[in-house]
Amino acid sequence: MATVTRVMHCPPERVLSVLADGWTYATWVVGTSRIRAVEPGWPAVGSRIDHSVGVWPALLDDDTTVLSWDPQQGIEVQARGWPVGEARIRIDVRSRPDGGSDVRMIEDAVRGPGTLVPRPVRTALLVPRNTETLHRLALLAEGGAR
Template sequence: MTEVSRVIEAPPEAVFEVLADGWLYAGWVVGSSHIRDVDPGWPDVGSRIHHSVGPWPVHVQDETVVTAVEPGLSLALEARAWPVGSAAVGLTLVPHRQGTLVRMTEHVVRGPGKVLPGALQALLLKPRNTESLARLADLATGKHARTKSSRP
């Protein structure tokens, strides 16, 4: 399993607010290029984001489904991109003196990528997930700053 982490200078509620907005998924998940639809109730267990993965015109249309959620604390997803496969992705939010420590785990659960050794999966996934957390941080801190400045 590959794990990356990052401290985001926003409270867990602000970070989770970005995760809970399925329309923002392509804004922070590296590789997701277009959101076609978000199920009502996202991020309830079983709800889906219908997305495209990869660059146009060779993108793959697939979906990501919520497998577990604890609002404000964690989100578990199965991200699909057939024929490549699918991966279990976990995001955990921990209060931190500077905001929120976000831990992101990922491992391939189906498809051709599953036969890759863990070290090779990590070599491929770690840089991608590090960038995903950087993008999540930008969205969460920006949104949090706007919310704070609009309060009387």
């Protein structure tokens, strides 16, 4: 599994509020081009975001479903990106003594052709992408804290 961590200079509530807003998903998730719909109740378990991945004109429409949501600690989702497959992603948010947040993102392929890629190769591909994803999430969360 690919694991990336980042210190964010804002309280956990700011990070969690970005995670709870499905319409921001394409802003901070690398590879997501646009949001087509966010189900009412997002991020309740079972709710879904319909999104597109890729670059126009080669866009693929797919979705992400919430597997678990803790408004105090984070979210776990299953993201579809066929024909590559599906990935499970967990984002944990913890308070720091200085008032900031420790954010950890864990991702791995769970279905489809992506699971055939050896884990060290998957990790090598996911870590840079997820490092940028957390950087973008920090920009939104920290910017909203000002």
